[in-house]
Amino acid sequence: MTDAAGIAAAAGRAAKSGQPPVHLWNPPFCGDLDMEIRSDGSWFYNGTPIGRPEMVRLFASILKREGDSYFLVTPVEKVGIRVVDAPFVAIDADIGTDIAFTTNVGDQVTAGPDHAIELRGTLDAPRPYVHIRRDLWALIDRKTFYRLADAAVPDASGRMNVHSLGTGFPLEF
Structure with a gap:
């Protein structure tokens, strides 16, 4: 099962050279992550606020939208997250x-x-x-x-x- 720590580590590797090219990545869907971006812009994982701004910025850098769905994407995996309004x-x-x-x-x-x-x-x-x-x-x-x-x-x-x-x-x- 994919978790936030694994996604964060992969995102950190991908982001070393600037904004990751998530628009070029189309990895297999690995399931949904219990992560939510609320309407006030706050990010939650497993019902708990993500308190580290660096972590939120890292996740935001690998956010991708397909239709009405949102995903965190790395070169090798894609996980669904919930976005209440705008990310x-x-x-x-x-x-x-x-x-x-x-x-x-x-x-x-x-x-x-x-x-x-x-x-x-x-x-x-x-x-x-x-x-x-x-x-x-x-x-x-x-x-x-x-x-x-x-x-x-x-x-x-x-x-x-x-x-x-x-x-x-x-x-x-």
Whole structure:
């Protein structure tokens, strides 16, 4: 049976040269791991929080999404995990001419054609996200969304938008 320690060791070996190329790996499925990423971005293993940020960043580096399912992937194995909402949370943004987000696991992306800002949810409960990598998204936390809303300007139709890398993103439905 695969466990978190074995996956972490394999991920550590694969990550020595930067971001692991999980998009190129297609190992056999080895079963599900009792691991969950909750909607606040916290990671749990066997019902216990993973308290080491380095371990969370390591697991996040080998996360892969296929359809609606999430997996931790190494060159030789793939295990399923649960993700309640989005696997990451955008916890800050440098808002200037462009918008550079930082996630709870240390990823940094600049919103633009390759890293869209998307509004989901409902009119009464909007949920903003930013694309991070390989079909993985981050929920934009409330304080950062409020800062985006403060920087937004109306487009020709009156909808509030933010702009980054020449791309406009609506912040309302």
